[in-house]
Amino acid sequence: MKTSNLHSFFALLLAGFALTSCNQEGCTDSAASNYDSGADSDDGSCDYDVITPAEYVFTDANGNNTVNFDGQRQRLNMLSEMTTYLKSSNTPGTSVDATTLLAMYGNDGYTWNDDQQLGMTGSSKQLRSKTAGGDTYWTETFEGFMTGIADASAQTVEGETSGAAGVSGVVGSSTSSSQYLQSAQGQEWTQLIEKGLMGACFYYNISSVYLASGKMDVDNSTAVDAADDKFYTEMEHHWDEAYGYFTDATDYPTNGANRFWGKYADGREDLLNSASRLSAAFRTGRAAISQNRLAERDAQIEIINRELERCAAGTAIHYLNDALGNYADDALRNHELSEAKAFIMALQFGANTSVNTDAVNTLLGTLGEDYYTVTTAQITQVRDDLAALTGLTEFASNL
Amino acid sequence: MTFLNSEKRPTGSAMLPVGFFISTLCLVLVAAGCNPDSxxxxxxxxxxxxxxxxxxSVILPAYSDYSSQCQALRNASEQCTAGQIDEQDIVSLRGFLRLTYLSWQHAALFDFGPxxxxxxxxxxxxxxxxxxxxxxxxSNENWTPGLPATLNSIxxxxxxxxxxxxSAGEIADLMNSEPARFAHFxxxxxxxxxxxxxxxxxxEHDFKARFVSSTGTEEGSSIGMLLNAFNEVYEQGIRKQKLGLPNGIMTFSETPQPHLVEAPFSETWSVELMHEALxxxxxxxxxxxxxxxxxQIGIDDYLKSLGDFEYGIGLHNEISGQxxxxxAAVLSMQDPLGQYVVENQSxxxxxxAELQSLVVLWKVDMMSSLGVLITYQDNDND
Structure with a gap:
């Protein structure tokens, strides 16, 4: 090797050392989204993506659990118990009692089964006060459904058991073993109450209360009461309350796909990805709050509001299509139209206003009140109008 | 040292070849490990x-024929003079009704979309x-056909x-003595x-374009709707309703139910209609x-494109033969079918059994070969 070549070799070697040891500024944290592997001096520019955990589990810096939605779980369990009680009236000769239903609704003197021992009996939690913010028009509407089903179920005890066009009572399916207590017009109170409260109570509180500015423009720096194990900030807690109205399972959709919004989002997963999008948005938004990334939080609120609306509208459309499929079967058609009505009603309670109260009333007016004399043209028009309002036209005949 | 500082090191890209190699290797390994059938x-x-x-070639001609036959029957009925209907009018209307019934067997298969x-x-x-x-x-002047309560009388x-x-003569007499009867017809x-x-x-005006443009196989895709409707109509509407209920094999008592055959009053169309449905x-x-x-490209070509395998050409040959x-088995029966199922139940x-074999070939084998999910509910047992 010639000397000159040796010189070049060492010069290159030296250059190589200099390259790795010289001062270049940038983000040096490999966990950051703008990590600069060439930088060897951190300039404070590191930017981090919100890290979304696989489950809805969040802790503070000391590892304390910060998630609590016990109040929401109580209300979900109340509606589960009430629904079970309502459905008992689908057996002819079994009545449900109006006083009992009203006591359940207002959690006023009713003794719950409370399988999970949450202290529901006598607790301050109730469905009634949380129905559309306690708006009397809506609470009276639901109380009207409750007295309606109580009266009709009492008639089946007195022997007027069979429902038909113009006669309230239990209607049996001609193609399956299903039977449902329905009004003289084929409307099913149980569905109007259960799915109706999913809208007026759960959806309303998620979208129009807890994820709205009044509950989001709050403190996010200090634990509410660490001495009382409330390690969450006020903002974190409000987010958790919204989540608890969607599902009370931290590992959704592994669990929690069995009732209410968790169930119907899961049902719309194949075509609309409702469950995965909602679950991810709730987890990402909560993580963003814990990292005080409020722009990211707001982006997730937008997703949640949009996806809940698509889920509610998609589920209504799904039931309208089912009603067409079972058009000749009075029990199933009426049952499915009652579900569709309740999900359409729910749409007015969200922060997204693609289907506002006027639009809901127009859609329900098109459907008409009597499900025994509804035409296929009415059903398809409601379906197609609703799909157009919510951007679901391409799915309208498949949902 | 200034020249060294000014020389930008290509951050990241120095790692690219190795990273690329590793990720390529991973892809190859994954492809080989997870998808042996590909x-x-x-x-x-x-x-x-x-x-x-x-x-x-199939759907529009089916609807077009059926719609034309309905129109022809309607025209024929309008040719009749109310009050002066004769035996020959009834014979003529029967002929048009038979053709309408036959053409419906084709249109019935596409029970989705419109x-x-x-x-x-x-x-x-x-x-x-x-x-x-x-x-x-x-005699009901306010009668509205198509409402749920009218479905079993229209x-x-x-x-x-x-x-x-x-008899044709008796029908003509009835229609003349009771004009509302002919008007109701x-x-x-x-x-x-x-x-x-x-x-x-x-x-023709909307759905065709949507149908042709949805070329996937997922739930709600055109092929998913088409084959689900086809399988459901074949299984429930042809196999079960045209034969399995009337001959009793799909009833609890296994007693023949002659009144359940299709077009029972014709006494001569039931077997022909079943054959036409096939x-x-x-x-x-x-x-x-x-x-x-x-x-013309059909489902047969779809199966054949899967190759010379039991789920490809082999399955096609089985379906074609079955x-x-x-x-032939359907044509071995004789009308009146209601009488035949009683006298020749076995x-x-x-x-x-021959109709049932097609359920297995179409609903199970063909659908899994084509990767299309059955999404309709079988109501037989619930």
Missing amino acids: DAREVTFDRGPFLENTVQ AADRVLYLTTNTYPTDTSEIVAEI GLPAMDYLLNHA QRLIDFLAEESSAVLYAW IGCENLYFGDRMQGDSQ LSTAK ATYDVF
Whole structure:
């Protein structure tokens, strides 16, 4: 090797050392989204993506659990118990009692089964006060459904058991073993109450209360009461309350796909990805709050509001299509139209206003009140109008 | 050192070759490890032309024929002079009704999209029909066909009753002595003619483009809707309703139910209609009306594109052979089918077995070969 070549070799070697040891500024944290592997001096520019955990589990810096939605779980369990009680009236000769239903609704003197021992009996939690913010028009509407089903179920005890066009009572399916207590017009109170409260109570509180500015423009720096194990900030807690109205399972959709919004989002997963999008948005938004990334939080609120609306509208459309499929079967058609009505009603309670109260009333007016004399043209028009309002036209005949 | 500082190090890219190599290696490993069947079931079949041909050569002709036959029957009824209907008029109307019934067997297979929106399947051919309800509705001026409560007293079965429940001369006399009876017959065919042309219109003006452009196989895709509707109509509407219920094999008591046959009052159409329904299935399967003797792209070509395997060409050969067997078996029965199922119940069980074989080939084997999910509910046991 010639000397000159040796010189070049060492010069290159030296250059190589200099390259790795010289001062270049940038983000040096490999966990950051703008990590600069060439930088060897951190300039404070590191930017981090919100890290979304696989489950809805969040802790503070000391590892304390910060998630609590016990109040929401109580209300979900109340509606589960009430629904079970309502459905008992689908057996002819079994009545449900109006006083009992009203006591359940207002959690006023009713003794719950409370399988999970949450202290529901006598607790301050109730469905009634949380129905559309306690708006009397809506609470009276639901109380009207409750007295309606109580009266009709009492008639089946007195022997007027069979429902038909113009006669309230239990209607049996001609193609399956299903039977449902329905009004003289084929409307099913149980569905109007259960799915109706999913809208007026759960959806309303998620979208129009807890994820709205009044509950989001709050403190996010200090634990509410660490001495009382409330390690969450006020903002974190409000987010958790919204989540608890969607599902009370931290590992959704592994669990929690069995009732209410968790169930119907899961049902719309194949075509609309409702469950995965909602679950991810709730987890990402909560993580963003814990990292005080409020722009990211707001982006997730937008997703949640949009996806809940698509889920509610998609589920209504799904039931309208089912009603067409079972058009000749009075029990199933009426049952499915009652579900569709309740999900359409729910749409007015969200922060997204693609289907506002006027639009809901127009859609329900098109459907008409009597499900025994509804035409296929009415059903398809409601379906197609609703799909157009919510951007679901391409799915309208498949949902 | 300044020159070193000014020399930008290509951050990241220095790592690229190794990273690229590793990720490529991973991809190869994943592909080899997780998908052993991919070479065997490589689908090169282009579903776009298949859907296009199915619409042009099968679905639209089926609806067009059916709609034309409805119109022809309607025209024939309008040629009759109310109050002066004679035996020959009734014979003529019967001939048109038979052709309408036959053409319906083809259109019945596409119970999705525009047909499902109007519940065409139920409004056209719900049977057994309720004859006392038909009679009661004759004089009802506010009668609205198509509402749920009318489904078992309208459509082809109601017209089979009104035209066929007695001799042609007796029917003519009845229609003359009770003008509302003939007027009701005209209301029935008016309704069918309007419904059939509405569905044809919807296919031609909107749904066809959507149908042809959805070329996937997922739930809600065109091929998913088409094959689910086909399988459901074949399994429930043909195998079960045309034979499995009337011959008793699908009832708890296994007692023949002669009144459950299709077009029972005709006494001569039931077997022919069942056979025609199989021809409708055959047309859809082969993508034309020539049992595969053409270049039209059908489900048969889809299966053949999967190659020389038991789920490809082998399955196609089985289906093709079983279709011929089933058609011949159906033709071995004789009308009146209601009488035949009573007198030859065990022979009809053999025919049913041939129809059942096609359920297995189509619903189980074909659907899994094509990767299309069955999404309809089987109501037999719930």
